[in-house]
Amino acid sequence: MSRDPFRVLAVPGSLRSGSLNRRLLEAVAEQAPEDVEVTLFEGLGDLPHFNEDLDTRPGPAAVEDLRARMHGVDGILIATPEYNSSIPGVLKNALDWASRPYGTGPLVGRPVAVVGVSPSAFGAVWSAAEVRKVLTASGARVVETELGVKKANTLLDDAGRFADGDTVAAALGLITGLREVAAEAAAEAAADSAVA
Template sequence: MSASILVVSGSLRKGSFNSHLARQAVARAPHGVTARLSDAPRGLPYYDGDLDTDSPPSEVAAWRESIAQSSALLFVTPTYNHALPGGLKNALDWASRPFGAHCLIGKRVAVLGCSPGTSGSKQGVAYLRTILPFLGMTLVGEEVALPQIADKVNLETGWVNDDIDALLRETMRLLAE
C-alpha cells in the first residue's frame, strides 16, 4: 500500500489548538503521500456491544474503512482530566473490534498533543502511547507534548513556529516510511 496517513484530532471544538496542529500536519505530508483529516470522533455512537454486529452503524463502518484504507495514523489530542477525551477513546474502542482482527493492527502511528497551559497534554499523550502498541500498532516518533501552545501558533493565519513546523514535517515523514 502506498503511504496514506489518517490524522485524527481528539478535540471537537472549533477553536481547538490540537485540531489546528492536525490540519497543519496534513498540509505538511511529504510529496506524493496522501494525508486526510478524520472527524470520526464526532459522529460515532457510544460503543455498544449490541450494535457491534456484522452490520454496525454506518458511521462505525466508515470509520473502520477509513483506517483500513490508511497505512498510518496520527493522533493529536488534548488531555481531559489526566486522560483521553471520551470521544477519541470511544473511536478507538470501535476501531479495536473485532478482537484480534481489527483495522488498527499493523498500522504505524504517532501521537502529538498540546495545551495552552504548562502540561502540553503530556498525560493524554503518554496514556495513548501506552495503549496503542497493545492494539497492535507500531509507534513512531517520540512522546511530544507542547505546552503554552498559544504562543507558538496562530489559529487565524495557520502559522506555526519553526520548531513545530519541523516537528510536523518529521512526524509525517516517519509515518510515511
C-alpha cells in the first residue's frame, strides 16, 4: 500500500537568478527521499509590498497563491540569504503576508525549517535565527536545528549545482526535522481529540 508523500514547499529568500539559496533547495528537491515531494516556490517576486490596506479577504492574487501553497503542504523549508546581518526584505515581506489572517494564516501550527546560505564564512546564521524568530511569532512549529552553509560559492560543481554531499545531506536532515515536528503535532491532535 503506498502512502501519501510528505509534501514540502521550499522557499528561497532570494530573487537572484544565480541564487545559492535556490540552488541548495534545487539539490534538496532532486535528492529528497522517494516519499517526500519538494516543490520550489517561485513567486516571491510577485508579492506586493505588505500593506494592511491590501490585506483584504481575499487578498491580492499572488498573496492568496502563497497562502494556498503553504496551506497545501506538510512542511516548509526556507533557505535564506543574509543582508546586512538580517533577513532580506523580500523574504520578510512574504512572511508578513503569510502571518495573516492572524491566528488562521498558513504559518499557524505548520512545521517550518530554516537554512542560511552565504558565500561568507558565517553561513547567514544571524539571518536564519531572525527568520526562526519571525516564524515563532507567527505561530509556526519551528524546527530548532541551526544550519548555516558557509562559503557556499565554493560548493558548486561546474554546472552550478550544489555538489557538496555533506551540505545537501544536512539540508535533507531538516526535512527529517519537519517530519518529526509534524508527527509531534499529529500526536498532540490525537491526544486532544481523545480527551474531548
